[in-house]
Amino acid sequence: MNILVCISKVPDTTTKISFTDNNTKFNTAGVQYIVNPSDEWYALVRGLELKEALGGSVTIITVGLAEDDAIIRKALAIGADEAVRVNADPADSYFVAAQIAAYAKTKNFDLILTGKETIDHNNAEVGGMIAEMVGMEFVSPVNKLDVNGNVARMESEVGGATFVLEAELPLVISAAKGMADQRIPNMRGIMAARTKPINVVEPQGVQPLVKVAAFEMPPAKAGVKMIDPENMDELVQLLHNEAKVI
Amino acid sequence: MSVLVYVEAVGGKIKKAGFEGVSYGKQAANQMGTGVTAVLFGAADAAEVASLGNYGATKVLHASGDAFNTFESNAFADAMSAAAEKEGSTLLIFPFDNSGRALAPRLSARMGAGLVSGATAYPEISGNTLKVKKNVFSGKAIAQVEIATDKKIISFTPNSTGIQEVGGSAAVEAFSPAVKSSKIKLVEVQKQEGEIPLPEAELVVSAGRGMKGPEHWGVIEEMAKVLGAATACSRPVADIGWRPHHEHVGQTGITVRPNLYIAIGISGAIQHLAGVNQSKTIVVINKDPEAPFFKAADYGVIGDAFDVAPRLLEAFKKFKANQN
Ligand SMILES: Cc1cc2nc3c(=O)[nH]c(=O)nc-3n(C[C@H](O)[C@H](O)[C@H](O)COP(=O)(O)OP(=O)(O)OC[C@H]3O[C@@H](n4cnc5c(N)ncnc54)[C@H](O)[C@@H]3O)c2cc1C
Ligand SMILES: Nc1ncnc2c1ncn2[C@@H]1O[C@H](COP(=O)(O)O)[C@@H](O)[C@H]1O
Numbered sequence: 402m403n404i405l406v407c408i409s410k411v412p413d414t415t416t417k418i419s420f421t422d423n424n425t426k427f428n429t430a431g432v433q434y435i436v437n438p439s440d441e442w443y444a445l446v447r448g449l450e451l452k453e454a455l456g457g458s459v460t461i462i463t464v465g466l467a468e469d470d471a472i473i474r475k476a477l478a479i480g481a482d483e484a485v486r487v488n489a490d491p492a493d494s495y496f497v498a499a500q501i502a503a504y505a506k507t508k509n510f511d512l513i514l515t516g517k518e519t520i521d522h523n524n525a526e527v528g529g530m531i532a533e534m535v536g537m538e539f540v541s542p543v544n545k546l547d548v549n550g551n552v553a554r555m556e557s558e559v560g561g562a563t564f565v566l567e568a569e570l571p572l573v574i575s576a577a578k579g580m581a582d583q584r585i586p587n588m589r590g591i592m593a594a595r596t597k598p599i600n601v602v603e604p605q606g607v608q609p610l611v612k613v614a615a616f617e618m619p620p621a622k623a624g625v626k627m628i629d630p631e632n633m634d635e636l637v638q639l640l641h642n643e644a645k646v647i
Numbered sequence: 648m649s650v651l652v653y654v655e656a657v658g659g660k661i662k663k664a665g666f667e668g669v670s671y672g673k674q675a676a677n678q679m680g681t682g683v684t685a686v687l688f689g690a691a692d693a694a695e696v697a698s699l700g701n702y703g704a705t706k707v708l709h710a711s712g713d714a715f716n717t718f719e720s721n722a723f724a725d726a727m728s729a730a731a732e733k734e735g736s737t738l739l740i741f742p743f744d745n746s747g748r749a750l751a752p753r754l755s756a757r758m759g760a761g762l763v764s765g766a767t768a769y770p771e772i773s774g775n776t777l778k779v780k781k782n783v784f785s786g787k788a789i790a791q792v793e794i795a796t797d798k799k800i801i802s803f804t805p806n807s808t809g810i811q812e813v814g815g816s817a818a819v820e821a822f823s824p825a826v827k828s829s830k831i832k833l834v835e836v837q838k839q840e841g842e843i844p845l846p847e848a849e850l851v852v853s854a855g856r857g858m859k860g861p862e863h864w865g866v867i868e869e870m871a872k873v874l875g876a877a878t879a880c881s882r883p884v885a886d887i888g889w890r891p892h893h894e895h896v897g898q899t900g901i902t903v904r905p906n907l908y909i910a911i912g913i914s915g916a917i918q919h920l921a922g923v924n925q926s927k928t929i930v931v932i933n934k935d936p937e938a939p940f941f942k943a944a945d946y947g948v949i950g951d952a953f954d955v956a957p958r959l960l961e962a963f964k965k966f967k968a969n970q971n
Contacts, residue, residue, distance in 0.1 A: 414898055414918045418787045438899045498756065520785055520898050520921070524764045529720075529752030538831055539720055541749050544892070554834075558893045559745045561844030565834040575748075578885075578900055579892040610761035614778060614793040619786065625931075625941050630950030633962035636930070639946060641966065644928040646907040647850070647874065 402457030402548065404448040405510040406481065407501055407531070408440040409491075410465055410472045411521045420616045427521075427616070436472045439516030441479070442583045443576035447546055448514050449480045450581060455548060457511075458482040464491045464500045470599060477594035478586035484597065489604035492612075494522075498530030499607040505535050511570040512553070517542050517577040525575070532573035540566060542577035649684040649706065650676040651736040653727060654699065655718075655746060656689035663810070663847075664742035666702050670811040671769065671803050672740045673703025678772040679738070684708060686730045686822065688715045688723060693819070700817030702810060708733075708822035717833060720749040722826040727754055729824035731798075738777075743802040744846070751802045761794030767807040777801075785898050785921030804925075805847075806904050845894065848877035851905045851926070853896065855881035855919075857912020857933065857952050861889040866956045867911065873963045879903065881913050897922035912952045915940020932956065 412418075413433040421428045436445075448459045461476045462485040463469055473484045487500040505513060513535070515528035525541075532539030544563075545556035553572055557564045558579075586594075628636045640647045652672040654665035665687070672683040682705035687696060690711050699707050708730050714722050727750060731739060739754065741747035743765045755762035763779050767789070770779040776795050782804070783790045845851065852871040858864065864878075871878045878894060885895035896903055898921040908926035912933065913919060920943050923929070931944040934951050941947045948955055 412784070414921070416784075418784045420788075442899070494752070494762070495755065498752075522783055523781075523785060525748045526752040526755070526762060526764055529749060530756040533724075533753040533756035538829065539749060539753065540831065541720075542745065560847060561839050561842055563837040563839070565837065566831055567834050568831040578895060610755065610759065610796050611763060611792050611794050613790045615791045616783070617789045617791070619782075619789055622943065622945070625944040625947045627947050627949065630948050630955050630958075633948075633955070633959040634965070636946060636948065636959065637962045637966045640907065640928070640930070644907070644945065646928045647963075647966070 402451055402455045402512065403508070403510050404452060404457065404459045404512045404514060405505055405508070406440065406445045406448045406459060406461045407513070407515045407527065408445065408461050408463050408472065408476050409437040409516070409519050410434045410463065410469050411437045411519055414438070414520065424616050425613070434472055436475055437516050437519045439518065439576060441476065443578065443580040444514035444516050445476055445479060445481065446581035446584050447576060448512070449584070451512075451546075451548055460485060462487070462501055462504060464489055464497045464604075466490060473599055474594045475586070477597045478590040479584050480590060484599045486599055486601050487604050488601050492609035494524050494526035494530060496607050496609045498527050498534060500604055501527070502531050502534035503605045504602065505531070511551070513537070513571070513573045515573070515575050517575050528573055528575040535573070537571050537573050538568060539573045539575070540568070541575035543574045544577050544579035546574065546576070546580055649682045649734050649736055650679065650738045650740060651727070651731055651734055652683060652685045652704070652740045653742070653747065653750065654685045654687045656687060656691040656695065659691050659695065661687070661691060661695055661699070664744060664805040666699070666810045667805060667808065668740050668742055668803065669699055669702040669704050671808055673811070673813065674769045674808075675738060675740070675772060676703070678770075682706065684730070684734050684736065685817070686710060686727060688726070690716070696819050697817060700815045701812050703813045703815060704817040705815070707817045707819045709819055710822045710824070712823050714826050718746055719829045719831065720753065721829050724750050724753045724757070725826040726822070726824045728757060730822065731758070737798050739800045741800065741802040743804050747802040751800050755800050758798045759796060760798035760800045761796040762800045762802070763792045763794060764802045766801050766803045769808055770801060782925065786924045787921070804904065843871075843875065843877040845877040845879055845896070845903060846901055848903070849905050850874050850876035850907045851879050851903055852876045852909045852911070853879035853881070853913065853923075854884070854911040854952075855913030856883050858884075863953070864890070866960055870909070870956070870960045870963060873960065873967055876907075881919050910940055911956055913940060914938050915943060932959070
């Protein structure tokens, strides 16, 4: 089982969001970065579990600049065998997918795993684009994944039902809640990660398809109306007459 | 030239997001001086299909063969690209639901079409440039994204721009494009009986660690039942196994956008808010007046959930009884 896990760098979940350059750029001052949670907790950990059970290797890939090496080391500490960094600013999803697809085509991966979506762009785009570019099938979202021989068995929770699916490898899969549990790297992993090489590859010339013209903050909430806990009839009346939601 | 809109029918009924997509497409088509073609997947009777005209579709391509009975991303993507070619469409519209998430990126890569996923407003189109807003940083900010490629795709967040009736009529054509077969086999579908699917729910009753244990969820479930709401929970509650994983909302679970979100015994951590802050009305019940959730709430009740929730349940029951 050779598995490629796509990991992305995102601001820590508690980051205060602000912008610079006339609201055209994300303000990175003082921002702490983490591995995108669904990439780390679901895609990477399940990839490692499958490798541990079936043999093979887990390669992580990220499209980003040298500053991303820190999150790559984190993923290596959790247990990835090899790391690839495509040395480019991730301009848009199409650009990112094209870089990952170009690399994947030079190897024989049985599985390409992405996270469900990044918590900064909230796009859920890169996985489907990679699938199209490498000519594989794409399954999304996948909440459970098992591999038996060359057949993957998956559970996908959609609209109040669980769909149990089977398909032959290779596949591109977008990993969501339920697939695995977060793994905290241990000291040995952290030490080993320091010396594992990061394979830096230069990007393909690809034009991005979209760009962010400007950012803005959402409108502020009007403020909370407090209701006496003894008077739930009043709350129900407000929900009916004022908010008009029931 | 027409704007192409992806529409699904399930159990003979067109999904709400399909009508909203046609309304969305109509708004864009008006700016472009063209019409709307809806591509409908799944069986539905003639009246149901024709009703798409009421929301602005001028034409419906109805793909209803065996290949289109259950969702399959390869086949459906092939059908959408065939339809785009047939109609000469330069703008494709999808709902940002599980179908749209699987199809739109594929087609973006195939057609070299710039894609904006999760749009929350109508686009502004001028010449070959389209700008549209979407939420980023899990709802903490909004980005205006620009597409300047010749072909463009938008997937809109359901329940953002709404359904508009325009009272037109649509010409309906059967559509059976050749599609690739899939190697993905559907083994079985396990229905979660009697529950309302959370991602599509208009009303949600949610609870957190403040409920102390799974044995206290009866009042939450009953409240959901009385309201016709879905149930949800915070992440630790799903992680400890008090509630199933598919109820976990937030940054690492699912994002909801209901009309009403009732949060009982949930602190309102930023990662939880990220999944619910786009709800229209938020009610928070918490015994701690300093709970961060109150800052995101429309209505707040400071009190013990074990007193307040049963009282609220009774009030809902009384309200429902009076309505009937
Ligand atoms: C990277 C990352 C991602 C995360 N993603 C998510 C996510 O997607 N979704 C999510 O929910 N969390 C997520 N979390 C966890 C999040 O930070 C919080 O820990 C979690 O939301 C807290 O859940 P809770 O409010 O149920 O529990 P607690 O924080 O324990 O809060 C319980 C609340 O109940 C109140 N309470 C207690 N007893 C009563 C009572 N008798 N009556 C009324 N109120 C009472 C308390 O005052 C308190 O406010 C994430 C964390 C990280 C680090
Ligand atoms: N810059 C990147 N490098 C590698 N993988 C990425 C990058 N951006 C996104 N991905 C992967 O694609 C998934 C979906 O991202 P997105 O389409 O941005 O929501 C993420 O969860 C990652 O697995």
